[in-house]
Amino acid sequence: MHQNSVAGGHGRNGNGKRPPGRPRSEHARLAILRSTLKLLQENGFSEFTIEEVAERAAVGKATVYRWWPNKGALIADAFANSATPNLHFPDTGWIDKDMSQQMRQLVRVFSGPQGRIVSAILGAGQSDPELIEAFRERFLKPRRREAYTTLRRAIVRGELRRDVDPDLLLDSLYGPIYMRFLIRHDRLTPEFVDRLCALVLAGARPRHKSGSRARRARPRPPKPRH
Amino acid sequence: MHQNSVAGGHGRNGNGKRPPGRPRSEHARLAILRSTLKLLQENGFSEFTIEEVAERAAVGKATVYRWWPNKGALIADAFANSATPNLHFPDTGWIDKDMSQQMRQLVRVFSGPQGRIVSAILGAGQSDPELIEAFRERFLKPRRREAYTTLRRAIVRGELRRDVDPDLLLDSLYGPIYMRFLIRHDRLTPEFVDRLCALVLAGARPRHKSGSRARRARPRPPKPRH
Amino acid sequence: MHQNSVAGGHGRNGNGKRPPGRPRSEHARLAILRSTLKLLQENGFSEFTIEEVAERAAVGKATVYRWWPNKGALIADAFANSATPNLHFPDTGWIDKDMSQQMRQLVRVFSGPQGRIVSAILGAGQSDPELIEAFRERFLKPRRREAYTTLRRAIVRGELRRDVDPDLLLDSLYGPIYMRFLIRHDRLTPEFVDRLCALVLAGARPRHKSGSRARRARPRPPKPRH
Amino acid sequence: MHQNSVAGGHGRNGNGKRPPGRPRSEHARLAILRSTLKLLQENGFSEFTIEEVAERAAVGKATVYRWWPNKGALIADAFANSATPNLHFPDTGWIDKDMSQQMRQLVRVFSGPQGRIVSAILGAGQSDPELIEAFRERFLKPRRREAYTTLRRAIVRGELRRDVDPDLLLDSLYGPIYMRFLIRHDRLTPEFVDRLCALVLAGARPRHKSGSRARRARPRPPKPRH
DNA sequence: CAATAATCGAGACGGTACGTCACGTCTTCTT
DNA sequence: AAGAAGACGTGACGTACCGTCTCGATTATTG
CATH class of the missing domain: 1.10.10.60 (Homeodomain-like)
Incomplete structure (x- = not known):
């Protein structure tokens, strides 16, 4: 089988021994x-x-x-090993801000030269399952994991309903971005991101009960932006 | 230039006169x-x-x-001229029902043999602008136009805010479907559609003012489903 | 079968009656x-x-x-109907002069724009028997017939042996021209023609018997050149 | 540029070094x-x-x-590298015999399966200079060189005039063969070859001076046939 | 230090599909 | 019925990449 270049197709193997022959360049x-x-x-x-x-x-x-x-494998590997853009989530104390800031970054990446690569991967991935899987594993999931944390914080703060489905919510936030990115039927602007956040998060907020304002219950100071 | 087979690369032209030569088969x-x-x-x-x-x-x-x-042109044309699936909007009297019924149909199409074609078009379209444009013009836009009408009815009925941005709202509803369809990171089920509808539409409902329930103002009986 | 355009694919047929329909243009x-x-x-x-x-x-x-x-048929017909160049035999009274004059004309035609056509016909004729036959029938044979007459005159005059094989002699005279024309290994000049004539005709002259000089017996005055 | 496969498109080059890459098969x-x-x-x-x-x-x-x-290049190369038929000149001691034997061989080749190839080359060569050149260089010239030697021997023996033009003489001998071969207006038989030889060589013999019979001066015994 | 072994570059190999061109036939309307 | 026009199915053209292979050269470990 082919060695994955990340898993160590070169250098010492598990035994701490180098295989004979010329090592991989x-x-x-x-x-x-x-x-x-x-x-x-x-x-x-x-x-x-x-x-x-x-x-x-x-x-x-x-x-x-x-x-x-x-x-496919080459592109996937190249993409995975590429300098992953700064797409981390801030911790501003407000879920709207956390999300919209990260989503704005994503939109910026999609609009730049890296976007071309992402679009190529998602396009070619439609006839190459390996490729689309690589995108999920190496790009989507790592960010999802961070997003879960961000959402959890918001739930704890009372900004989101306890029973919110994080995958549904995240798809609702990111789906429209991917859709505009891939179908290009409308512009991908920061304003769009903000209004999208506002719309979707509004549907995920707790039912307002009189006397219990969610925002007030802020248990801890925000971490500085990552 | 190449004749688009839809625009009349064959048959009589505008003058009611057939061009000379053997007609296109x-x-x-x-x-x-x-x-x-x-x-x-x-x-x-x-x-x-x-x-x-x-x-x-x-x-x-x-x-x-x-x-x-x-x-690209061939695929686009074939797709456009294909028996477009029944993806019309019902008029049930409730926006949630109208949308979720249509969206369930879309998901069903995406999951069937036609889905393969759509995925091929969107995939190949990432390196062929003509192709993606064909998808927009011949598939997306016609449905969007119907959707606008559906949304307008809901606004009239008071189910949605008067100032709602229809494109934002529709992208928020459909984007997650396209995302799951193309990236395949999660299942595309009818339940997903329902919860998606509920989540997004919740954010687009008018602010509830005490004593004025939106739903009550239902001015006319619903048309039967198309 | 296809009508040969020369044999009258148009106009009145044998009955003196024109066939119905639009006549051939x-x-x-x-x-x-x-x-x-x-x-x-x-x-x-x-x-x-x-x-x-x-x-x-x-x-x-x-x-x-x-x-x-x-x-092949088209080319053959076009060639046959082309303004056949003046390639007739003079009657100078001397066989050497008769032949070399005609052969010089032939060389001149071969060297001009018509030569290109002849070369094309002979070339293509190598894989199209019809074409080479057309060349024989419409170009070679008519000239051969004239040549026979010229040779006969020379025999009568005593310039050539009575038992000379006319086809052998003519091939010996023209073969070298065709060879140089088709293989292009050497130049086709009037001087070449003259020396060729001299060489070949020398071999066809009667054995000289003492006292009977062939040239002397010149029975009639030459016809003016055609 | 394309390598001529004969000139060494493969194997070691002049430096004794093999070029990099997989060698030509x-x-x-x-x-x-x-x-x-x-x-x-x-x-x-x-x-x-x-x-x-x-x-x-x-x-x-x-x-x-x-x-x-x-x-053209392919055919020319294939023809050149083909087992060139045995078309060498004998040395019988008489020029008539030397020539007619070789010419009979040529006629035999032209009449066999190889003839088809020669005719294809000369035919196609009419619209492909490279092809006709290949024929000249690889087929005609080598035989011409041998023929020159044969003629020279005959001159030395006194069978041919000292001032005979060898190219003219050879074209006169072979031209008729090529002509009949290409135009096919008459049969290519051994008898034709003999009579052709007789006719043409007769014109190239020295003027008979009384008392000096050319044939008598035969200086050396003939080499056995090659 | 020599032998062994896997990699490297280069590039030829048997294939497959590309998009073009001319073939000779056909189907239309016009003359 | 023949004309011009031009689309049709066919099949070869010459090109571009595919993924594999065979070279000599290089670079390491092992004996």
């Missing part, structure tokens, strides 16, 4: 990943060619195929 | 569009081949290229 | 033959296309195919 | 050349297809195009 690996990303954001997926990746990386085609079984 | 056109859809839903986009489309349609490759400049 | 026929020759001498055979013949003649492709079954 | 090269000849002699040029050459040779089409830029 780290330089080649990086050059390949770099040219993969560059090519992807220049040309999109439809003109993405392993032949050109190899040429730009000044690497033999076989070296690419030795370590990545197909385009 | 309607039979070939239909066979091509049919085999395009079939092939797409069998094999997905990555193995979609004009060569095989032509062969299955018992048509020369050149005939395909004569009328569609590339894969 | 003489204008189209000529335009086709003209553009055939022109195209052939511009581009050679390998890029000769019926499609372009029809276009240049402002004629439907089907009109070409209606009257000529294939490229 | 000798097996593929030979298979291609073989199927080229076979196809040519089966179908003639007009149905000669690179697609079928590749298929019969069990080779990718691209491999053919990698080494030969077009049909």
Whole structure:
């Protein structure tokens, strides 16, 4: 089977022993990943060619195929190992602010050169399950985990209903962004993000009971932004 | 330029006069569009081949290229001319019901064989603007127009705020469906649709003023479902 | 079967009656033959296309195919109907002069724009028996017939042996010209023609018996050149 | 530029060093050349297809195009590398015999399956200068060189005039053969060859001076036939 | 230090689909 | 019935990448 370059297709193996033979060239690996990303954001997926990746990386085609079984795996790996943009959640003390700030960052990334790559991955992923899985595991889930924490804080603060379904809520917040990003039927602006947050979070707030204002119960000071 | 087969690449033109020469074969056109859809839903986009489309349609490759400049245009046209699924909006008298019924239908379509085609279009569309535009114009927009009407009725009935942004609201309702459909990180069930509706529409309801229940003001009987 | 345009695919038939329907367009026929020759001498055979013949003649492709079954027949017909160059034999009274003058003319034709056409016909004829036959019947044989007469005169005059094989002699005279024309290994000059004539005719002269000089017996004055 | 497979498109280059990369497959090269000849002699040029050459040779089409830029180059190369038929000149001591024996062999080759190939080359060569040049360089010239030697011997023996133009003489001998071969207006028989030889060589013999019979001066014994 | 072994670059290999072109036939309306 | 126009099915063209392979050269560990 093909070695995943992250799991250690090179260097010492579990035994602490290096296998015989010439070790894998780290330089080649990086050059390949770099040219993969560059090519992807220049040309999109439809003109993405392993032949050109190899040429730009000044690497033999076989070296690419030795370590990545197909385009999808290569792109997924390149994307996963790319400098993941700063998409962490702040802790402002208000769920609206926490969410909208992070979502604005996401929109900014989607609008920049990295967006081209994400769009290529999601596009090509429609006919390559591995690719879309890589996106979920390496991009979506890590952020989801952070988001869960953020939501939990808001529940504790009483900003959200205790019985809110976090996945439903997060899909409701991010789904519209992905939809506009992929279908491009409308603009992806910070204002859109704010109004989206306001709309969706409004539906997730506790039923107001007289005398118990949710916002008042703020148990602890916010952490500084990450 | 290539004639769009919908805009009348065949038959009489505006002058009521037929152009000279052998007229375009309607039979070939239909066979091509049919085999395009079939092939797409069998094999997905990555193995979609004009060569095989032509062969299955018992048509020369050149005939395909004569009328569609590339894969994207062909797929877009085939999709547009396909028996568009019954995705109309009911008029039950309640916005929650109207929306969730239509959205359940959409989910059902996405889960069926047609879903494969939609996914192929949105996927390939990420590197083919024409294709994604075709999806917007021929699939999304017609449904949006119906949706506006449905929303307007709800506003009139007092179920939704007068100042609600219909595009924001619709993206909030449909975005999560598209997201789950494309990223496949979670299941697309009718229950999900219902809870999604409930969550989002809750945020779009008028602020409750004491003594004026919105629901009471129901001015007219609902039309039977379409 | 296809009508040969020479044998009267148009006009009155044997009965003196015109067939019903629109008569064949003489204008189209000529335009086709003209553009055939022109195209052939511009581009050679390998890029000769019926499609372009029809276009240049402002004629439907089907009109070409209606009257000529294939490229070969068209080219052969065009060549046959072309203004055949003046390649007649003079009657100077001396066989050497008669032959070399005619052969010089032939070389001149081969070197000019018509040569391109002849070369195309002989070239394409190698894989199209009809074409090479057309060349024989319409070009070679008529000239051969004239040549026989010329040779006979020379025999009568005593310039050639009585038992000379005319076909052998003529092939010996013309073969080298065709060879240089087709293989292009050496130049086709008037001097070459003269020396060729001298060499070959020398071998066909009667054995000199002392006292009987062939040249002396000149029975009649030469006809003026044709 | 395309490497000529003869000049060394494979194997070590002048430096004694092999170029980097996988070396050219000798097996593929030979298979291609073989199927080229076979196809040519089966179908003639007009149905000669690179697609079928590749298929019969069990080779990718691209491999053919990698080494030969077009049909002409491929055919020329295949012809040149083909087992050149035994067409050497004997040394019988008499020029008539030397020539007629070799010319009979040539006629035999032209009449056999190889003739089909020669005719295809000369035919296609009319619209492909490279092809006709290949014929000249690889077929005609080598034989011409041998012929010069044969003629020189005859001159030394006094069978031919000292001032005879060898090219003129050889064209006069071979031209008629090529003409009958290409135009097919008459049969190519051994008898024709003999009478042709007799006719042409008669014109190249020295002027008979009384008392000095050319034939008598035979300086050396003939070499056995090659 | 030599032998062994896996990697590297380069690039040729057998394939497949591409998009184009001309073939020879057909179907329409016009003359 | 023949004309121009032009679409039709067919099949070869020459190109681009696919993923595999075979080279010599390189770079490590092992004996």
